Amino acid sequence: MPELPEVETVRRGLNRVTPGAKILGGDLLLDRTIAHPAPGEFIAALTGLTLVTWQRRGKYLLAELQSPATAASGLGKAQLTQAPPSTSYWVVHLRMTGQLLWVDQAEPLAKHTRVRLFFPENRELRFVDTRTFGQMWWVPPDRNLADIIPTLGKLGPEPFSEAFSEDYLADRLQASRRPIKTALLDQTLVAGVGNIYADEALFLSRIRPTTRCDRLSLPQITALRQAVIDVLEKSIGVGGTTFSDFRDVQGLNGNYGGQAWVYGREGEPCLVCGTALDRMRLAGRSSHFCPTCQT
DNA sequence: AGTCGCTCCTGCGTGC
């Protein structure tokens, strides 16, 4: 399931192949995928625009799009020369099962293909999403990203940024009585952590998922912050995990050589102390932990 | 305002 490391891996893959590519057209196969504008307007809105670069914010992918140079067209010339540089954004959230694949247009369509965008030389960016939770937006040049995508505007700091400081984390956690596992999944606390890395980071910092945020000690908060950073960084470094069926833009699986410490290992021995790992339901999701190592 | 449970959806594994 795409969390920050998988999304970052997709971003890097896209930036190797799509910059400078002009969108020639497309095909929308599932209207529900388009959150903005109206599904019927989506393909037309993107057609003719050029992909500049891909950015990431939390689990969101943001493609910067550029209109054709004013000199390139005789149409609406007067208007265009007055307009500010018209950068718009194509924003994609993979949710649970979304995949962006850079393929040849002759590639057979996967069953759950939702959106196709066509590029020169028979190339295609294809959005495949089994469970249809994935969404995409087009944000026109004169609109703010946060207005069109409110959740994007409410995201907490990036885990690798200075804003994700010990002071920030301590302040936020001390004001909350939620279980720490629940808080880690809250994208307004820190952007990009999902269920897998939340469990892994809690194991690495030896904290029980059920621990109330306001009862964490400062050393625990320090350890947790570092564990979040470490586990995400390590996974990015190896191109996303193989904990899931994640695929990069070339359709290849991640090559994470190691294994999860706790995620998906209920009943198996803790790799540190040998105790059988436990699993419980928290905030509607499975939480895996070692009853001995995590207190 | 903080917190929680429900819901969206499809495929897969399990048990009867």
Next chain:
DNA sequence: TGCACGCAGGAGCGAC
């Protein structure tokens, strides 16, 4: 063999 069921989980939403 076939079927029902639980589970996977990101995040929007309504409820308390």
